Amino acid sequence: MNFEAALQVANEAFFAHTQRYLSDVEVTLLRGAWQNQTYQEMSENTDYTANYLQRTVGPKLWKQLSEALGESVSKTNFREALKREMSNRTPSATLTVPPSAHSVEFPDKPVALDSQFYIERPPIEVDCYQAIVQPGALIRIKAPQQMGKTSLLYRILTYAATHGYRTVRLNLREAEGAVFSSLDKFLRWFCANVTLQLELPNQLDNYWNEAVIGSMVSCKTYFQSYLLKRIDSPLVLALDEVDQVFQYPDIAKYFFPMLRSWHEEANNRAIWQQMRLIVVHSTEVYIPLNINQSPFNVGLPVDLKEFTPNQVANLAACHQLTLQPEEVEQIISMIGGHPYLLRLAFYHLSRQDVTLSMLLQDAPTDGGIYSDYLRRNLVTLKRHPELAAALKQVVTATKPVRLDTIQAYQLHSMGLIQRQGDLVMPSCELYRHYFHDRLDNEG
Structure with a gap:
């Protein structure tokens, strides 16, 4: 044998x-x-x-x-x-x-921990596992939407849990608009949610004094003197979708430097070595932050890239599909190495809902498997005419173009463009073909 x-x-x-x-x-x-x-x-x-x-x-x-x-x-x-x-x-x-139709997962959520459809991107996973066990660790995960950030985050948190660490994940998009009306209200919401997930009594009123010491010191005191002392193991605090805070500069200019200061406190005080931070975002950080106060230039940077041809073939094999090299090239040419787009394609191919040639032919049309996904992006662009005009410039150009910085960040966070230095181009032919006519028709 x-x-x-x-x-x-x-x-x-x-x-x-x-x-x-x-x-x-x-x-x-x-x-x-x-x-x-x-x-x-x-x-x-x-x-x-x-x-x-x-x-x-x-x-x-x-x-x-x-x-x-x-x-x-x-x-x-x-x-x-x-x-x-x-x-x-x-x-x-x-x-x-081959797996039955019921065993093939529809890609509508982060990849489950025990799923065969998670494709590792070495050495990213191991680097994150090694980093999170370091005192005062900070990991920064950045990638456009639906590139696998949350799936990776779940695995880091699970790895930390196996070491006996307490873990908390906050999705900042779950915060209601009123939470961002002031720094004090936001930080109280922040502390209350961490307390809730740690299943501890809420003691905010005993530690908070905005009038005398301010909201930031109150927040730090609450963590240092209460939360971190009440748990007997390191705390991994994962902040998902922190892009939400970018929209509120008056909060961002205080919140992010506060996180940086907590990370640096690990060099001076043992209690802060217990805190491990993971910050997850889709866009580049375009808000003005002092270079010495930003948490986005320290710690372990993790920039999730698209799948390589070998990883694309591995994902296909997980769906019991055998692709020839030229077929992998055809798929990547149309939809790139985007994990979500690939999983959606392989889901339908494994169920024999469509042939590969038909899938590629119909992909950039309203009759293809990406119609809902593409229409959602089109609706977003229509709501923001300046973004629509910027993307129109990209998809109609024959070579990479330069965009306004903020518009480039926003389109990149949507996954619609890729960078070549200071220039940008469509992430894949799917977007070029689909948006070329529709944005043109919008005038």
């Missing part, structure tokens, strides 16, 4: 038990174990650390494989278990069975 046969048996047993196939890192670990490698040896030719393979991936893999095979499995005995599983099957049972 060679490794490829063993991997097929493991994958089929794994899918039957978990409704997902082995991930890239799990295959890496399994292959290394098959070759009698230590975790350190496995890590040497990969982007994964030995500690991550041994303490995070390994225990979960051996546990789930044990459940799938119906016997206790470990790094040292899994070969014989797979051999027994293979010998108990009929020849036809070892053939790969």
